Amino acid sequence: xxxxxxxxxxxxxxxxxxxxxxxxxxxxxxxxxxxxxxxxxxxxxxxxxxxxxxxxxxxxxxxxxxxxxxxxxxxxxxxxxxxxxxxxxxxxxxxxxxxxxxxxxxxxxxxxxxxxxxxxxxxxxxxxxxxxxxxxxxxxxxxxxxxxxxxxxxxxxxxxxxxxxxxxxxxxxxxxxxxxxxxxxxxxxxxxxxxxxxxxxxxxxxxxxxxxxxxxxxxxxxxxxxxxxxxxxxxxxxxxxxxxxxxxxxxxxxxxxxxxxxxxxxxxxxxxxxxxxxxxxxxxxxxxxxxxxxxxxxxxxxxxxxxxxxxxxxxxxxxxxxxxxxxxxxxxxxxxxxxxxxxxxxxxxxxxxxxxxxxxxxxxxxxxxxxxxxxxxxxxxxxxxxxxxxxxxxxxxxxxxxxxxxxxxxxxxxxxxxxxxxxxxxxxxxxxxxxxxxxxxxxxxxxxxxxxxxxxxxxxxxxxxxxxxxxxxxxxxxxxxxxxxxxxxxxxxxxxxxxxxxxxxxxxxxxxxxxxxxxxxxxxxxxxxxxxxxxxxxxxxxxxxxxxxxxxxxxxxxxxxxxxxxxxxxxxxxxx
DNA sequence: GCCGTTTTCGGCCCGACTGTTTTCAGTCG
Numbered sequence: 001x002x003x004x005x006x007x008x009x010x011x012x013x014x015x016x017x018x019x020x021x022x023x024x025x026x027x028x029x030x031x032x033x034x035x036x037x038x039x040x041x042x043x044x045x046x047x048x049x050x051x052x053x054x055x056x057x058x059x060x061x062x063x064x065x066x067x068x069x070x071x072x073x074x075x076x077x078x079x080x081x082x083x084x085x086x087x088x089x090x091x092x093x094x095x096x097x098x099x100x101x102x103x104x105x106x107x108x109x110x111x112x113x114x115x116x117x118x119x120x121x122x123x124x125x126x127x128x129x130x131x132x133x134x135x136x137x138x139x140x141x142x143x144x145x146x147x148x149x150x151x152x153x154x155x156x157x158x159x160x161x162x163x164x165x166x167x168x169x170x171x172x173x174x175x176x177x178x179x180x181x182x183x184x185x186x187x188x189x190x191x192x193x194x195x196x197x198x199x200x201x202x203x204x205x206x207x208x209x210x211x212x213x214x215x216x217x218x219x220x221x222x223x224x225x226x227x228x229x230x231x232x233x234x235x236x237x238x239x240x241x242x243x244x245x246x247x248x249x250x251x252x253x254x255x256x257x258x259x260x261x262x263x264x265x266x267x268x269x270x271x272x273x274x275x276x277x278x279x280x281x282x283x284x285x286x287x288x289x290x291x292x293x294x295x296x297x298x299x300x301x302x303x304x305x306x307x308x309x310x311x312x313x314x315x316x317x318x319x320x321x322x323x324x325x326x327x328x329x330x331x332x333x334x335x336x337x338x339x340x341x342x343x344x345x346x347x348x349x350x351x352x353x354x355x356x357x358x359x360x361x362x363x364x365x366x367x368x369x370x371x372x373x374x375x376x377x378x379x380x381x382x383x384x385x386x387x388x389x390x391x392x393x394x395x396x397x398x399x400x401x402x403x404x405x406x407x408x409x410x411x412x413x414x415x416x417x418x419x420x421x422x423x424x425x426x427x428x429x430x431x432x433x434x435x436x437x438x439x440x441x442x443x444x445x446x447x448x449x450x451x452x453x454x455x456x457x458x459x460x461x462x463x464x465x466x467x468x469x470x471x472x473x474x475x476x477x478x479x480x481x482x483x484x485x486x487x488x489x490x491x492x493x494x495x496x497x498x499x500x501x502x503x504x505x506x507x508x509x510x511x512x513x514x515x516x517x518x519x520x521x522x523x524x525x526x527x528x529x530x531x532x533x534x535x536x537x538x539x540x541x542x543x544x545x546x547x548x549x550x551x552x553x554x555x556x557x558x559x560x561x562x563x564x565x566x567x568x569x570x571x572x573x574x575x576x
Numbered sequence: 577g578c579c580g581t582t583t584t585c586g587g588c589c590c591g592a593c594t595g596t597t598t599t600c601a602g603t604c605g
Contacts, residue, residue, distance in 0.1 A: 025577085026588095027578085027587085027588055028577050029577090030577085030578095031588090032577075059577090060578090061579080062577090063577055063578090098603090098604090099594090099603065099604090101602060101603050101604085102602095102603095103601080104602075133596095134596070136595065138594080138596085139595065139596080142595090186605090197605095199605090225592085225604095226593090227592065229591090229592065229593090230591095230592055242605085244592090257590090257591095257605095260605080262589095262605060265590085265605090266590095268589090269589040269590070270588080270589070273588085278589085278590080279589075279590080280589085280590055280591065281591075282591090
């Protein structure tokens with residue numbers, strides 16, 4: 001499913017990695033890294049671009065454009081192939097070990113011929129690194145622990161796990177008298193779909209006792225680094241938590257810095273430099289005099305750089321700086337914008353809460369409309385029947401009388417079969433207020449079959465929303481193979497919404513596909529797919545994903561007033 | 577390698593911590 005853009009970007013990034021090992025010019029390496037990000041984030045398919053088209057991509061110049069053309073015609077890049085003969089893949093893999101970078105990787109390869117993580121571990125145990133310049137006892141120790149960590153728990157965690165840890169740390173530290181402000185930052189604030197480590201920021205004039213309290217937290221299994229400005233711990237589950245403490249007056253600059261992404265920060269600092277300023281976590285300064293200009297709020301920092309405040313979900317250097325300069329940033333959808341939820345389950349199928357309890361939870365969220373969409377019969381283990389579904393509909397109509405402010409929609413989650421058909425005939429389907437249709441089986445069909453399957457589902461006049469379209473399970477099952485541009489064209493043409501499922505292990509559609517779909521004019525539905533009362537809280541992850549996809553309220557059908565939504569559900573083009 | 581309402585050549589983001597060093601390189605974010 002990897003697009004040409006992703007493969008070309010990976011090759012350019014590999015070129016940067018290999019050059020950093022062989023000791024290439026650091027600025028050239030950064031140029032490759034920037035270009036790799038730009039190519040991966042470029043909306044157009046690079047395989048259809050010529051030299052001039054490629055050079056229009058920011059940070060892609062003559063030399064890199066030619067390398068991409070090389071990839072377009074040969075499927076690889078000649079310089080990468082050449083460097084691979086000099087530096088074995090295993091040496092590049094060494095740099096994935098925490099505390100071991102390109103310089104040390106090259107040293108062990110050149111001096112000892114080590115070209116894999118296993119060989120390195122073996123060499124350390126045999127004492128073969130002794131006497132190697134720059135490698136002392138502590139370094140050996142750190143590498144061994146780094147290897148251990150990488151093998152056991154070095155994986156990224158899901159958003160809800162990271163959010164739970166962050167909430168606990170922020171709550172504990174906020175209770176300390178020395179702490180004036182405390183919040184999480186980093187990739188969690190940007191709502192990335194998985195989190196490598198949790199970043200927490202605190203403002204204080206007296207950091208030492210805070211750091212001591214931090215390392216003494218029950219969840220701190222190990223202290224990784226310890227200073228008065230920065231301290232890192234690791235939880236017993238292997239998740240690293242970084243705490244940075246800054247003076248209260250530096251809060252805004254620090255929050256901007258520690259939210260990242262690194263690529264976004266590089267851009268903002270470059271803008272500062274060009275304006276004769278210097279931006280760091282302590283503030284925006286005059287480059288010559290060193291005088292502080294602003295630092296208290298993120299707003300001030302961006303404003304002084306000539307930019308509007310940029311939402312954290314956009315801070316990936318994938319076009320937000322350019323959009324900000326032109327004052328074309330989208331007004332992103334928020335949890336508060338949502339009037340309804342169009343996908344949920346009850347204990348009639350695999351939910352664990354009753355219809356009554358789920359509806360009460362929806363009412364507590366302040367929703368104006370709410371769809372109950374239990375599974376359809378072809379998901380055989382759920383034992384759905386026509387009779388059960390019609391009986392549920394009666395209960396929904398009864399229950400409606402108790403909720404004058406919440407319109408209940410009776411729906412179902414259909415199963416898209418391998419040919420693109422769904423569970424019921426048109427007559428029965430017409431009785432539902434809304435139908436979500438999802439892929440629940442035959443995940444490994446080839447791209448052509450899967451594309452046809454999804455397009456046919458969109459073309460069904462009774463299918464309103466494609467549920468969790470890629471069917472991925474983060475860390476467990478990859479996305480299905482499909483020609484997504486073809487699917488999105490069909491969705492836009494037929495007035496079928498793409499779901500953004502809020503489950504932390506789904507987040508489906510993913511943000512990059514959301515941005516692609518939006519370019520075709522596709523509409524979206526941000527839903528919980530709740531199977532229990534607690535799942536209603538997951539909506540913030542779905543909204544975060546929608547924000548990362550640059551969506552406005554108008555793009556999201558369940559922000560619309562009910563009448564506009566009903567027109568969309570008629571699939572006659574009236575609301576599009 | 578890229579880029580330019582100061583520049584087509586000379587710049588290129590900034591700081592914290594660790595470890596092996598006698599003043600700093602490497603790594604990380």
